[in-house]
Amino acid sequence: MRKTIILFGVILGVLGFGLTAFSENTPAKINLPSEYRSWTHVKSMIILPEHGLANPFEGIHHIYANEKAVEGYKTGNFADGSILVFDLLKTVEGNDAVQEGGRILTGVMKKSGKDYAATDGWGYEGFAKGNAENRMVTDHMAQCHSCHISTAETGFVYSKIRP
Template identity: 30%
Template sequence: MSMKRLAVAANHTLLIGSAALFVAGCTQNSATGADKSVAGTAAADTNVVDAGANLRVPNDYRSTYQTLGTWAIAADSGKGSKEMHIVYASPGAADAYRKTKQFPDGTVLVKEVYQTATSDMTTGTVSHPDKLKGWFVMVKDSRNSHPGKPLWGDGWGWSWFDAGNPTHTTSTDYKNDCQSCHVPAQATDWIYVNGYPVLKQ
């Protein structure tokens, strides 16, 4: 083979090799991006569930989780709200839900429950979060990974934590202590998704 043909063949091989590397690189980056949301929620799970399947409030949720929405609980009498509930979701959970209408396994939801303060302001009667009462934590577990554990079932781990004690739950049985409040949301996997605009496409 002549030197000219060798040079052309070498250049052709180099171009094919470069194209293959480019495609491989794009595929790898694409897969990493696609898996990021699920991996993020799975990683968050290790910060919430210990080896004994006990839940805790994640240390970093305010800086790393996404805010889903806030609920105002009307006062028993008079104007304003008696409580406000601010709900956070672990990284990637909202993105995954928008795509599939389901929370992936490992999703962590944290609800802060506040006692409120209510006063008259220029905009009218206003209530705002005042004193933290505690947290409600849920972890998605469609695989029933913890059979026999009284705080796990129906696709979730469930626990309430009093303010000041984020590592020890006062819940003893999810059906009695937690799930009863979620019965109206059973059709949407026990979560009141209608209150979270960020879950809508």
């Protein structure tokens, strides 16, 4: 009987440890904001094939910010709830013009000091072809924050908002 109790205790302990480890390693999920195209347009940029960030960011991207994030650009302090969207599209050249093509990916950054403490309060997600079901980020630090970390003095945000 005592053996059974000890075994039961061990199993519970292992389960508990497993659950804690799981929750610590998987930061809260970020969904694709459905309404971001009506948010404030921050800026746009075209990355050419020769650019250092061409893989995977070649194309034309537009950056959007929700109200809290717009405030963050102004004050340099992005409050919890700030969301930034990086919308990357193909470029199509023809007739002496460059047009937007299909969507390549939509990147999202969401601020929550509690949920994303390990990456300075920013959570990251990418959606292949802008598809809300097609998540790309498995490691916030390795895939995203390790680069954004070099902009710590502007709140880990690279872009500046065009007046």
